[in-house]
Amino acid sequence: MQQEYKDIEAMSFREATAELDGIVRMLESNTMELEDTLKAYERGVKIIGSLQKRLTEAEQKVEVLMGELSGQQEDQIRDTTLS
Secondary structure: OOOOOOOHHHOOHHHHHHHHHHHHHHHHHOOOOHHHHHHHHHHHHHHHHHHHHHHHHHHHHHHHHHHHHHHHHHHHHHHHHHO
């Protein structure tokens, strides 16, 4: 399995999930040597960690944006009652 890997953080979310899917398929095939299996598993764990971090960051951004939207709606209601 001597393969050069792209830096995980430089990969798009889609690229990372596609690579993870490929790793899972390879591991499920049971055709790899033990050493290659361990390397693939380690790479998969690193990708999962990166993807989880990205999802958490995206979720936080959405929450902030939803809070801003909610605040704008409250301001509009408040502004119309003050006029």
